[in-house]
Amino acid sequence: MxxxxxxxxxxxxxxxxxxxxxxxxxxxxxxxxxxxxxxxxxxxxxxxxxxxxxxxxxxxxxxxxxxxxxxxxxxxxxxxxxxxxxxxxxxxxxxxxxxxxxxxxxxxxxxxxxxxxxxxxxxxxxxxxxxxxxxxxxxxxxxxxxxxxxxxxxxxxxxxxxxxxxxxxxxxxxxxxxxxxxxxxxxxxxxxxxxxxxxxxxxxAARKYSITVHGEQSHTGATHMALRHDALVGASRIVLAARELTTRFPEQALLASVGEFDIEPNSPIVVPSKVTMAIDIRSSDPDVLEQAHAMLLAAIAAVDADGEVQVSIDTSALRPSTxxxxxxxxxxxxxxxxxxxxxxxxxxxxxxxxxxxxxxxxxxxxxxxxxxxxxxxxxxxxxxxxxxxxxxxxxxxxxxxxxxxxxxxxxxxxxxxxxxx
Incomplete structure (x- = not known):
């Protein structure tokens, strides 16, 4: 045909x-x-x-x-x-x-x-x-x-x-x-x-976020662990927090993903100084989405409060269910x-x-x-x-x-x- x-x-x-x-x-x-x-x-x-x-x-x-x-x-x-x-x-x-x-x-x-x-x-x-x-x-x-x-x-x-x-x-x-x-x-x-x-x-309904984790560049082979500000470690905690959100609700009620992840300077012997990521959470239930939104913000705030890195939410957009x-x-x-x-x-x-x-x-x-x-x-x-x-x-x-x-x-x-x- x-x-x-x-x-x-x-x-x-x-x-x-x-x-x-x-x-x-x-x-x-x-x-x-x-x-x-x-x-x-x-x-x-x-x-x-x-x-x-x-x-x-x-x-x-x-x-x-x-x-x-x-x-x-x-x-x-x-x-x-x-x-x-x-x-x-x-x-x-x-x-x-x-x-x-x-x-x-x-x-x-x-x-x-x-x-x-x-x-x-x-x-x-x-x-x-x-x-x-x-x-x-x-x-x-x-x-x-x-x-x-x-x-x-x-x-x-x-x-x-x-x-x-x-x-x-x-x-x-x-x-x-x-x-x-x-x-x-x-x-x-x-x-x-x-x-x-x-x-x-x-x-x-969906919420999408652009997030930056700010650390400090240093030498992987010469910087003591206690002195590191590793942006990738902070970013990884946020990735896992986003995934863990889906277990807090009934099965299939919430989807959560980090689909884009950029590391700077992305060198094998440099502690990462910055990570940017895109987070996407979705639900058919607007109330579930808003609860997940609040939980994600709390998880991000906890990473920021620990002091090793600083986290900024650069953009946050809601696509409502209509x-x-x-x-x-x-x-x-x-x-x-x-x-x-x-x-x-x-x-x-x-x-x-x-x-x-x-x-x-x-x-x-x-x-x-x-x-x-x-x-x-x-x-x-x-x-x-x-x-x-x-x-x-x-x-x-x-x-x-x-x-x-x-x-x-x-x-x-x-x-x-x-x-x-």
């Missing part, structure tokens, strides 16, 4: 030997994938535009002056990651949108809104922080000028990186009336239950039923661009199964049949959205927000 052939081609950009991809935001391989998508848009009658922070849109106009149903995901990946995370959702959106456009042309769908496929910039947040960057600018959560100044570890700014790959645009984003996204589950539930489609009702609009959930359930696809309601543990979009417009978030629940790994896998069922489900969902089955009766608060483009 054409979709699977195109997905295989797209997965070749940044491909790893183990079958995954390494395609961080605004790298050369990300640029090659974006050019593939732009060429796809051109061949299928979509108009490609790029906004100031690198979000790509493939638009098709049905009703002059009407707002757009947006559908998409992201093409960037984590380092040595799977090829399905994000990228599947972008290509599925393109195919679904093309099918809907053909239905409009044949007269089987009468549109009330226009349609735009979107590739959001830097969803992953691995090269540039924070994550969900492009969609965050779109909804007005982040300032575009501030985001363009963000640098990676080598000091390259977002502005320069986008310019280097030819995707620092200046187009005005399309006015949005609703949004849909499909994604691999990144968990085991759908596969274990033998269910084809997940319909997301809310996101897990619901997807019920009309979108019900629309997706009706679509799955009409297509004969099994479905279930579920939460998303991971963050997605749809978490941002649902703050400004009615949003539908769909999942397809992940084999063994593995993601952010080269072992990530979703079977072809599930990929194709997902495209079919997304096309039916988007057709209903283009017809105006959600998005018409937006509240005056949502409709009046400038960020709801």
């Amino acid at each position: 054409a979709f699977l052939d195109d997905f295989q081609t797209m997965s070749s950009f940044g491909a790893t030997a183990a079958g995954g991809v390494h395609r961080e935001a605004a790298t050369a391989d990300d640029g090659r994938t974006r050019r593939f998508l732009a060429d796809w848009f051109d061949r299928h009658g979509f108009t490609t535009t790029v906004d100031v922070v690198g979000n790509m849109y493939g638009t098709v106009e049905f009703v002059s002056g009407a707002p757009y149903v947006l559908v998409g995901s992201h093409l960037d990946s984590q380092p040595t990651a799977g090829k399905y995370d994000g990228a599947y959702g972008v290509l599925a959106a393109a195919y679904a949108a093309h099918e809907v456009a053909e239905c409009v042309e044949r007269g089987s769908v009468t549109p009330q809104f226009n349609l735009a496929v979107v590739n959001w910039f830097n969803e992953e947040g691995s090269r540039f922080s924070p994550s969900l960057m492009g969609s965050g600018v779109f909804i007005g959560k982040f300032d575009a000028d501030d985001i363009l100044k963000v640098t990676d570890r080598r000091g390259v700014s977002v502005r320069d990186a986008l310019s280097d790959i030819g995707f620092h645009g200046g187009s005005t984003p399309p006015d949005s009336v609703s949004y849909a996204e499909i994604h691999i589950e990144q968990g085991p539930i759908l596969e274990q239950e033998g269910t084809t489609i997940g319909i997301v009702t809310a996101n897990w 619901s997807y609009q019920v009309e979108g959930v019900e629309l997706a359930e009706a679509a799955a039923q009409d297509l004969g696809l099994s479905c279930r309601r579920m939460l998303t543990m991971a963050g997605h661009d749809s978490v941002n979009l649902k703050d400004i417009v009615p949003t539908v978030m769909l999942f397809v199964p992940s084999v063994d629940g593995i993601s952010h790994s080269e072992k990530e896998l979703t079977h072809d049949t599930d990929l194709l069922d997902g495209v079919k489900m997304l096309a039916e969902t988007v057709a209903r959205m283009v017809r105006g089955e959600i998005g018409v009766g937006r509240s005056s608060e949502l409709a009046g927000m400038e960020g709801a483009r």
Whole structure:
């Protein structure tokens, strides 16, 4: 099938030997994938535009002056990651949108809104922080000028990186009336239950921290233990404290990780002077998350109070648990039923661009199964049949959205927000 052939081609950009991809935001391989998508848009009658922070849109106009149903995901990946995370959702959106456009042309769908496929910039947040960057600018959560100044570890700014790959645009984003996204589950539930489609009702709450442990550089072979101020020892205590938090609550109630860890000067015969780390804690229960937050702060304060090192919390951000609009959930359930696809309601543990979009417009978030629940790994896998069922489900969902089955009766608060483009 054409979709699977195109997905295989797209997965070749940044491909790893183990079958995954390494395609961080605004790298050369990300640029090659974006050019593939732009060429796809051109061949299928979509108009490609790029906004100031690198979000790509493939638009098709049905009703002059009407707002757009947006559908998409992201093409960037984590380092040595799977090829399905994000990228599947972008290509599925393109195919679904093309099918809907053909239905409009044949007269089987009468549109009330226009349609735009979107590739959001830097969803992953691995090269540039924070994550969900492009969609965050779109909804007005982040300032575009501030985001363009963000640098990676080598000091390259977002502005320069986008310019280097030819995707620092200046187009005005399309006015949005609703949004849909499909994604691999990144968990085991759908596969274990033998269910084809997940319909997301809310996101897990999350807190993310950037922490620096300050010590004092000295010689490992000449500095007495009592005189050391070892930043790595202090940092290690915090890592273990974060992991230990998860044992203080019922099983699966809390997730906690340190995913990024940098040591300075990182020499074998130097006591580390500084360690920076990123801590991530998540729960479906906001009360559990807040209890864990207080416990983590207490653990950090205890390390700082011992006197060997000093600890600073450089940034701390909360992503609250909020619901997807019920009309979108019900629309997706009706679509799955009409297509004969099994479905279930579920939460998303991971963050997605749809978490941002649902703050400004009615949003539908769909999942397809992940084999063994593995993601952010080269072992990530979703079977072809599930990929194709997902495209079919997304096309039916988007057709209903283009017809105006959600998005018409937006509240005056949502409709009046400038960020709801």
